[in-house]
Amino acid sequence: MENAEFPPRPPLFDFEGVSMSHYFTDNWENVQNFQARPDDILIATYPKAGTTWISYILDLLYFGQSDPERETSLRIYERVPFLESDFRVMPPGTELADKLTTSPRLIKTHLPVQLVPKSFWEQNCRVVYVGRNAKDNLVSFFHFDRMTMAEPEPGDWNHFFQRFMDGKMVFGPWYDHVTNWWEKKQTHSKIHYMLYEDMIEDFGQELDKLCSFLGLSPSVEEKARVMEGTQFDNMKNNSMTNYSNLPGMDFKVSPFMRKGKVGDWKDHFTVAQSEKFDEHYQKMMKNPDLQFRTVV
Template identity: 35%
Template sequence: MQRRLTVVEGMALAQDIAQNWQQIWNFQARKGDVLLDTYPKSGMEEVNAMPSPRILKSHLPVHLVPPSFWRHDCKVIYVARNARDTVTSYYHFDQMLQFHPDPNPWENYLERFMKGEVGWGSWYDHVKGFWEMKEKHQILYIFFEDLKKTPLQQIQKVAHFLGKNLPEETLSQIARLSTFDHMKNNPMANNSDFPKEILNQSKSGFMRKGKVGDWKTMFTVQQNEIFEDDYRRQMEDSSLTFHNPK
């Protein structure tokens, strides 16, 4: 399998995804569908067969979300994670993902991430895009760090956004079932049934650590300084701020 990326609409995509781009773009959302969108680590026929309302997952940036989602005023839940932890997690993930280019060495991958030359394109464009559109569409913007710090509060926020009035007992149960440790051992969440030709988890699991601040295990002092300068430059035009772990 060739591990190359193809640029589609200005965004780097794995070749097999790029080949099906028109099918993705023309996807027909239905009224009541909910889209869960994230930048990574942060089959359309099967989806079409799902009964409504559907909960759909995507890594698409806001400008490439199929127009039918906006036409039907679908609700979108967007989860954003700070840049340093994202690139650290994505680096380890791309070592498993067999249709993305080999991420090694780390220093080159970090540079590619800053330039947006990794699968699904620029993290900066992705997080800023949904942030800027949240006042125009039904978009709930949630931070990964808040999910780790105050899970019950964030789950309640999601329930309210979806128009659900859930008892505290149910919210607590959802919080318990959605903890990292529980989901890491859940085949429905850890992708353990994926064929190794697509996702080779022999060295590391799909769900690796799920920690805030894990970037410190990868960044050198110099890399952190360079990254910080670039981060400030790329984020200076946005009001979006993260609780970046120092």
């Protein structure tokens, strides 16, 4: 399906206090009534914070050995359904999740913590959250919005920069998202909060911490396989993980997986924008315990 056949870009609107597009609210009743299972693992992120990376890491940890055919027969978005999505070009995320035969089921969401279906908390599910520094997250989101028809019109860089600071993004402000999920750890012990920058800097150490949280003890060979398979260039060139076969995305504008680096913001922000952003960040980031790095 060519992009021309994809519906026009959706408008942004306020939904329960959060900016949203209809692709994530059209199936809302089924999302809210979704029945989680105790062994489900919820992958939660703000958009463009390493979602596909952590999805593939978990998929390989659990099923890379026992079901290697998955890697070549099922795309990552079929293995790890996007819970609140209803893009019409495939079944809604709730339906895909309900049809999963794996145990555990790996399910991804971008929802702010307050909108997550309550059954995930009632079933005491494990959650893996990945946060990424705001400046790189903004840049990645900008290039993603340029290339996908499923997002509102991004406008130019300056416009998008301001919109991000104002929190007028699908799934709401970055600040609220990363902070509220961080604070949820106080009441829900089964949240493992990872930082994208830590994963880039010392992947082996972060993988060990993740396995410890999950209660997994992969062999040296299995860990090496996960590390190899989830290297950025390998995922970018893997048609099962790079989204190259999903309608509505224009890879001539930008690839879905672009750079996967820390510090790419320096190629986009002017000095004045960086200073403005830093000043705003100090006002918006209320929790001193949550520290992000913009360089590694």
